[in-house]
Amino acid sequence: MPLAQTATTVPVTVNDDLCIADKGCTVCVDVCPLDVLRIAESEDGSKTAYMKYDECWYCMPCEADCPTGAVTVNLPYLLK
Amino acid sequence: MSALFEEFDDIADLAEGLDDADPGTRIMAVIDLADSADPAAIPYLARAIADADAGVRKQAAQALTDFDGPETAAALVSALTDSDPAVIAAAATSLTELKDPAAGDAILPHLGDTDETKLSACLAGIKELRRPEAMAPATAALAHAAPGVRIQAVGVIGWLQDEAALPALQGAAADADVQVRRTAIAALGFSKSQAARTALIAALSDPEWIVREAAAETLAKSGDASCIAALRNALEDEYWQVRLKAVRSLGKLGAAEAALQIAPMMDIPVPNLRKECAAVLGELAVVETVPFLEKYADDTDPDVRKNVRWALGRIAA
Numbered sequence: 001m002p003l004a005q006t007a008t009t010v011p012v013t014v015n016d017d018l019c020i021a022d023k024g025c026t027v028c029v030d031v032c033p034l035d036v037l038r039i040a041e042s043e044d045g046s047k048t049a050y051m052k053y054d055e056c057w058y059c060m061p062c063e064a065d066c067p068t069g070a071v072t073v074n075l076p077y078l079l080k
Numbered sequence: 081m082s083a084l085f086e087e088f089d090d091i092a093d094l095a096e097g098l099d100d101a102d103p104g105t106r107i108m109a110v111i112d113l114a115d116s117a118d119p120a121a122i123p124y125l126a127r128a129i130a131d132a133d134a135g136v137r138k139q140a141a142q143a144l145t146d147f148d149g150p151e152t153a154a155a156l157v158s159a160l161t162d163s164d165p166a167v168i169a170a171a172a173t174s175l176t177e178l179k180d181p182a183a184g185d186a187i188l189p190h191l192g193d194t195d196e197t198k199l200s201a202c203l204a205g206i207k208e209l210r211r212p213e214a215m216a217p218a219t220a221a222l223a224h225a226a227p228g229v230r231i232q233a234v235g236v237i238g239w240l241q242d243e244a245a246l247p248a249l250q251g252a253a254a255d256a257d258v259q260v261r262r263t264a265i266a267a268l269g270f271s272k273s274q275a276a277r278t279a280l281i282a283a284l285s286d287p288e289w290i291v292r293e294a295a296a297e298t299l300a301k302s303g304d305a306s307c308i309a310a311l312r313n314a315l316e317d318e319y320w321q322v323r324l325k326a327v328r329s330l331g332k333l334g335a336a337e338a339a340l341q342i343a344p345m346m347d348i349p350v351p352n353l354r355k356e357c358a359a360v361l362g363e364l365a366v367v368e369t370v371p372f373l374e375k376y377a378d379d380t381d382p383d384v385r386k387n388v389r390w391a392l393g394r395i396a397a
Contacts, residue, residue: 020104027111067107067139 011056011074012037012063014049018070021047028062028071037062091116095124103133110136114143122147126155129171134164141170145177153178153186153205160190160198168197175205184211191217196226203232207239215240219248227257234260238267246271250279258288265294269301277302281310289319296322300329308335315341320350327353331360339366346372351381358384362391370395 019025021039028049029037036053049071056073063073094116097109110128113121125147128140141159144152152174159171175187183205190202191214203221206214214236221233234252237245252264265283268276280302283295296314299307307329314326315338323345330338342364345357354376361369373392379385 020107023102023104023108025104025108025111067111068104068135 009074010051010054011058011076012051013072013074014051015070015072016048018068019048020068020070021049025067027065027067031061031065033057033059033061091118091120091124094121098124098128098131103131103136106131106133106136107139110139110143114146117146119147119149122149122151122155126151129155129159129167134162134167137162137164137167138170141167141174144171145174148178148180148183150180150182150186153183156205157186157190157198157202160201161195168201172197172201172204175201176208178205178209181209181211184209184214188213188217191221196224196229199224200226200229200232203229203236207232207235210239212240212242215242215245219245222248222252227255227260230255230257230260231263234263234267238263238270241270243271243273246273246275250275253279253283258291261286261288261291262294265291266298269298272302272304277304277307281307284310284314289317289322292317292322293319293325296325296329300332303333305333305335308333308338311335312338312341315345320348320353323348324350324353324356327356327360331363334364336364336366339364339369343369343372346376351379351384354379354384355381355387358387358391362387362394365395367395 026039029039034055034057036051036055037049038052039047040050041047058073058075058079060073063071091113094109094112097105100106106128110125113124125140125143129137131137131140137159141156144156156171156175159167162168187202187206188211190198191206193199193202199221203218218233218236221229224230224233230252234249237248249264249268252260253268255261255264265280268279280295280299284292286292286295292314296311299311311326311330315323317323317326327342327345330342339361342357342360346354348354358373358376361373370392373388376384376388379388
């Protein structure tokens with residue numbers, strides 16, 4: 001599969017400093033109706049949520065329900 | 081835990097995380113306690129609502145949405161004086177989810193509070209609990225300077241559906257704030273009294289269309305044919321939203337004499353209004369309105385077409 005050659009952004013971004021996936025939190029993954037979020041585990045064992053599939057329909061529960069405000073959904077200009 | 085149906089540990093075990101030094105761990109403990117749906121979690125969540133970290137307090141206030149009863153209500157009321165607005169907002173939202181009338185015991189003592197945010201949230205919380213003791217403080221709150229408090233006070237009185245409160249609601253129907261008037265007009269719907277009908281008919285002349293719209297809608301609840309003349313006048317309102325509610329109310333009242341006044345309104349280029357007119361014309365089933373309906377059998381709006389087809393079928397039957 002060819003990889004994208006240009007820099008891209010995903011609609012859902014997670015602030016690693018605020019994310020508490022380390023503590024077992026999976027709220028954003030659980031509430032996403034499109035099941036596009038996952039918890040990534042890095043080599044040092046720390047965990048953080050990330051957007052695995054770029055299929056967001058901007059419904060916002062991941063941002064609204066995140067207990068620490070770590071998730072941000074970047075709405076396209078025309079949806080604001 | 082990855083199982084579809086999670087099995088929870090003992091509540092006390094889940095609550096151990098509340099003593100952790102890390103706020104993230106305490107938040108997870110709050111979430112686990114909420115997910116347990118066990119009322120035994122309430123004391124722990126009530127404790128978490130006084131946590132040092134605002135994020136934990138907010139999560140606890142949100143978590144208490146899933147619980148009920150006096151202890152839950154007391155914890156939520158205590159959070160209404162939190163230093164963080166997000167915690168107050170979460171507690172105020174959770175208060176409105178209470179359904180157990182006994183929860184009112186914890187709210188009633190605070191209905192004399194003068195703080196706008198706290199009083200407004202407490203009134204909103206006790207509204208659906210329908211505690212008669214709330215009538216006096218809610219009536220007193222109608223004199224509060226903040227419109228938000230007055231709106232919630234009208235809501236409490238409206239839910240209690242006590243004819244003795246009619247004068248208070250009539251007063252609120254003449255409030256300076258448009259939203260208070262609108263809420264009061266909707267609240268008057270429970271009463272079948274002449275006084276309520278008089279207030280509703282007067283509201284059809286309110287300078288604000290949203291109040292007139294509420295009055296046109298609420299008048300049908302009286303089921304009294306004496307409102308028909310006033311509703312027919314409302315068919316001439318400059319706002320189609322008011323006309324739409326008047327049409328619907330005339331249909332509910334079975335006002336066949338208004339059918340030939342409603343039928344030409346099918347020509348108004350507002351699909352929502354045409355849809356309502358067609359439905360009501362079918363309901364009233366006056367043969368003379370058939371040509372007006374047939375004209376829109378191929379309307380561009382599918383809902384209008386559907387209602388026209390139904391109305392013509394009903395008139396033909």
